[in-house]
Amino acid sequence: MMLTFIIFGLLLSGSVAWVxxxxxxxxxxxxxxxxxxxxxxxxxxYFLLLVYFSNNNFQQLQLFERVSWISSLNIDYALAxxxxxxxxxxxxxxxxxxxxxxxxxxxxxKSGFYxxxxxxxxxxxxxxxxxVDMFLFFFFWEVMLIPMTAxxxxxxxxxxxxxxxxFFIFTQVSSLLMLVAxxxxxxxxxxxxxxxxxxxxxxxxLDIKIDVAQYLMLGFFIAFAVKLPSVPxxxxxxxxxxxxxxxGSVLLAxxxxxxxxxxxxxxxxxxxxxxxxxxAPIAATLAVISILYGAKMAxxxxxxxxxxxxxxxxxxxxxxxAIFSFNEIAYQGAIVTMVAHGLSSAALFSLAGMIYQRIHxxxxxxxxxxxxxxxRMGGFGLAFAAAAFGLPGLANFVGEFLSLVGxxxxxxxxxxxxxxxxxxxxxxxxxxxxxxxxxxxLQQVQDLSVREFIICGSLLGLLVVLGxxxxxxxxxxxxxxx
Amino acid sequence: MNQVENIVEVTVFTxxxxxxxxxxxxxxxxxxxxxxxxxxxxxxxxxxxxxQVILVFTLLLSxxxxxxxxxxxxxxxxxxxxxxxxxxxxxxxxxCLSALAVVSLSGQALKSQIEVHDEYYLLILLVTLGAAILVxxxxxxxxxxGFELLSISLVGLVxxxxxxxxxxxxxxxxxxxxxxxxxxxxxxxxxxxSQTGNLSFAVNSAAVSWSPVPLQLFNSVxxxxxxxxxxxxxxxxxxxxxxxxxxxxxxxxxxxxxxTVSKVAMFTVLIKxxxxxxxxxxxxxxxxxIIVALLSMFVGNTLALKQQNxxxxxxxxxxxxxxxxxxxxxxxxxxSIDFAWxxxxxxxxxxxxxxxxxxxxxMAYEKELSQNAQxxxxxxDDWQSMFWHRRTEAVLLIVSILSLAGIPLTMGFIGxxxxxNQAVISQSWWLVSGLVIGSGIGLAYYLxxxxxxxxxxxxxxxxxxxxxxVLVASPRIFITLLIxxxxxxxxxxxxxxxxxx
Numbered sequence: 001m002m003l004t005f006i007i008f009g010l011l012l013s014g015s016v017a018w019v020x021x022x023x024x025x026x027x028x029x030x031x032x033x034x035x036x037x038x039x040x041x042x043x044x045x046y047f048l049l050l051v052y053f054s055n056n057n058f059q060q061l062q063l064f065e066r067v068s069w070i071s072s073l074n075i076d077y078a079l080a081x082x083x084x085x086x087x088x089x090x091x092x093x094x095x096x097x098x099x100x101x102x103x104x105x106x107x108x109x110k111s112g113f114y115x116x117x118x119x120x121x122x123x124x125x126x127x128x129x130x131x132v133d134m135f136l137f138f139f140f141w142e143v144m145l146i147p148m149t150a151x152x153x154x155x156x157x158x159x160x161x162x163x164x165x166x167f168f169i170f171t172q173v174s175s176l177l178m179l180v181a182x183x184x185x186x187x188x189x190x191x192x193x194x195x196x197x198x199x200x201x202x203x204x205x206l207d208i209k210i211d212v213a214q215y216l217m218l219g220f221f222i223a224f225a226v227k228l229p230s231v232p233x234x235x236x237x238x239x240x241x242x243x244x245x246x247x248g249s250v251l252l253a254x255x256x257x258x259x260x261x262x263x264x265x266x267x268x269x270x271x272x273x274x275x276x277x278x279x280a281p282i283a284a285t286l287a288v289i290s291i292l293y294g295a296k297m298a299x300x301x302x303x304x305x306x307x308x309x310x311x312x313x314x315x316x317x318x319x320x321x322a323i324f325s326f327n328e329i330a331y332q333g334a335i336v337t338m339v340a341h342g343l344s345s346a347a348l349f350s351l352a353g354m355i356y357q358r359i360h361x362x363x364x365x366x367x368x369x370x371x372x373x374x375x376r377m378g379g380f381g382l383a384f385a386a387a388a389f390g391l392p393g394l395a396n397f398v399g400e401f402l403s404l405v406g407x408x409x410x411x412x413x414x415x416x417x418x419x420x421x422x423x424x425x426x427x428x429x430x431x432x433x434x435x436x437x438x439x440x441x442l443q444q445v446q447d448l449s450v451r452e453f454i455i456c457g458s459l460l461g462l463l464v465v466l467g468x469x470x471x472x473x474x475x476x477x478x479x480x481x482x
Numbered sequence: 483m484n485q486v487e488n489i490v491e492v493t494v495f496t497x498x499x500x501x502x503x504x505x506x507x508x509x510x511x512x513x514x515x516x517x518x519x520x521x522x523x524x525x526x527x528x529x530x531x532x533x534q535v536i537l538v539f540t541l542l543l544s545x546x547x548x549x550x551x552x553x554x555x556x557x558x559x560x561x562x563x564x565x566x567x568x569x570x571x572x573x574x575x576x577x578c579l580s581a582l583a584v585v586s587l588s589g590q591a592l593k594s595q596i597e598v599h600d601e602y603y604l605l606i607l608l609v610t611l612g613a614a615i616l617v618x619x620x621x622x623x624x625x626x627x628g629f630e631l632l633s634i635s636l637v638g639l640v641x642x643x644x645x646x647x648x649x650x651x652x653x654x655x656x657x658x659x660x661x662x663x664x665x666x667x668x669x670x671x672x673x674x675x676s677q678t679g680n681l682s683f684a685v686n687s688a689a690v691s692w693s694p695v696p697l698q699l700f701n702s703v704x705x706x707x708x709x710x711x712x713x714x715x716x717x718x719x720x721x722x723x724x725x726x727x728x729x730x731x732x733x734x735x736x737x738x739x740x741x742t743v744s745k746v747a748m749f750t751v752l753i754k755x756x757x758x759x760x761x762x763x764x765x766x767x768x769x770x771x772i773i774v775a776l777l778s779m780f781v782g783n784t785l786a787l788k789q790q791n792x793x794x795x796x797x798x799x800x801x802x803x804x805x806x807x808x809x810x811x812x813x814x815x816x817x818s819i820d821f822a823w824x825x826x827x828x829x830x831x832x833x834x835x836x837x838x839x840x841x842x843x844x845m846a847y848e849k850e851l852s853q854n855a856q857x858x859x860x861x862x863d864d865w866q867s868m869f870w871h872r873r874t875e876a877v878l879l880i881v882s883i884l885s886l887a888g889i890p891l892t893m894g895f896i897g898x899x900x901x902x903n904q905a906v907i908s909q910s911w912w913l914v915s916g917l918v919i920g921s922g923i924g925l926a927y928y929l930x931x932x933x934x935x936x937x938x939x940x941x942x943x944x945x946x947x948x949x950x951x952v953l954v955a956s957p958r959i960f961i962t963l964l965i966x967x968x969x970x971x972x973x974x975x976x977x978x979x980x981x982x983x
Contacts, residue, residue, distance in 0.1 A: 069974075070975055072979050073903075110870070138890075139890050149929075153932075154936050165933075168925055172889075173919070173921070176918040177918060183903050183906045187906060
């Protein structure tokens, strides 16, 4: 019941936040942001306690609940956790707090409905990370999309409708392909055992002919590659990121992209080991193209958020390359990169939001010389840019290093090219920093407020801790392939 | 001829048959009573209430039959003409529900006119009767009877507001095209008869092999012509040209009637005929279905993209939806017939519910427009910022649009899931890709509607007429109920499908 409680608790507190926003009860003025912050903190700590005090061995998937849902098609409501999903759910909670804090002053209009959407997205994401019935997984996969689209479409910037439609259509069409693959798997199960099943553990035991598996794998792969995103399915991302409000970008880059990587690991690799190994060269090539293309495009941007968006494509390329290398080191590298990128891109997008609030522009040409008037902001900017280009001592370095080392054993030539991406990231990272904080000061900006300092400080703290002592994740994630 | 002997000849009309047929008998009896009522006193209120009562009782009777076990199994053959089973009655219940919605929505559309509109309600009841005969028919003759009853009554309704700008045009278009469709269909039936020597659905035309090979072409052509007659009614591409114009020209409740009652009945009879005649074994027929389905998905969705008028948009989107539904016809074997029915009925109910919801809101807005002395159709722009001013209506609209688009949490998604299941079992990958791409294009016009609803803006409609509660209590309850139903069935589809299993 505990996981269900968390998922529905988020949804419920979102509704409470919406209904009680700006209303006075018992002498207290309720505000949606406070309600959401407190409930996310409460549910997050509840989750941590739950995992910490549980006696389960999370190296394997531990089933938490399984209730029959749609009995005519043998669909269950089944939730389970293992180290991979726990890591990502914790990341979700951390970024949830960040999302609420960055929206604190940015969202003034219709704030109740805004926080409802935000919390609904979190609840969908946690559902995605814990569902083990494939129909339920698909259900959550789509459900997290609707509030996210609403966030972009209602509170976004000038070109928001286009971006929202594009985002929605890309994800929807690709996920329908996945749905077809899911249904086909259920029928293969029916052919082999006589009963239809959408249950993940049942599928693991299926013996699928390789030529069929190849197509089914592709159905899943495309859905996740769109979410990740990988070239050639990436074109929704720069638009969605640029047009979304700050928290929307944080949410997209920090968590939603990770659902793609999660799906690749959990479903593509584990359900179709042989087929994905055959497919690995193509996937790795796409990954390398994404790394280089993302870096190149990031360099060419003049929009702060667009630059960070393209850099995300580049970084997620490392994750895909690592996932398709099929070895322990690369796999751990992928996980660390996912977490590290979640934190660092969230930090950069928050920074973009803070700058936008001050100068009402995302254009790098309007920025410059902020260091003089806002040194603390500048310091954080430098640190986050450094994290993005993989400075040793910060988490991203560990992740990318491990990914490349692991992948080198399988795809040596591709890794050589992929490493060039690191140079690229250093170039666009420095460019971002220079254009924003150095040069002739165009205008005076206010330095960080306490709230903003807390956001940046905690994200940087986490990046440093993970960078210096990555064993927190590594020790935890170890042994999944064993 | 031995194939005739295979059919169970039922001539005696037993008490059981009477019970089983009671909803349709009640409906016909009700229509006669309604005629008498008009003769006795002409009052619009009375006839409206009376037709609602008839429809409610018909609905209750069919639900009662559904929950009993009279219909379980093969169904009951009532003479050679009719055969009812649980699927026909589930379909009939859907028809009654939609007719009920049409009658309830009609009240306000007719208020603006001076005359007493008894015949309007009578025609609606006749349309429902025609639809009921269609879903119960098991014979080409009874099917044609139902088809004609439905079409002719609809023609009257489409052109009902004769002083409206497009009414006569729409009526004529519908009359001529539907007459053409009927004649195509008759010719097709004649060809099929020439091959089988029997008009009953139960004769499996594929199994008939007594005629020499060259004549078998007649059979294929016959099926094709028959199908094209039905495709006219379902406005499947390439027989869709009438749909947007007629939808636009007809009074709004009648548009709903065409979109729901007429189409659902036609589709039910199409499935019934195809399954019992075994057309799913006929390769040519399958090819035709695939082409028509793909064409409808593509044409419907792309033409809907630029529409501003809601009624036209619904017309195009329903072309696409019936394109998706054709997937049902491609079952791989007899075992999957039950599942195919279940999928079809679930999808149809989702479609009906979404349409009723959307038209409820269209009517509410049309009313306001006419109060502001603007006699025109509702456009998408009129819905701007609805969410911030009229929450309940907006939520209903969003839910039904999402349902049409097939997004989870709504019935439409489960319906689409069933269809995809169906397509995967029969391995019709063309249709799968058509469905996927079609839904993608569909989002490009469904989503902007939702965004318009969310768009901040001036209170578009003059609110002076409605200082606080835009909706009076009863429609609000009705709307909330619709929202709850569509969510509930979208999340727990089992509660619906147990009726069919």
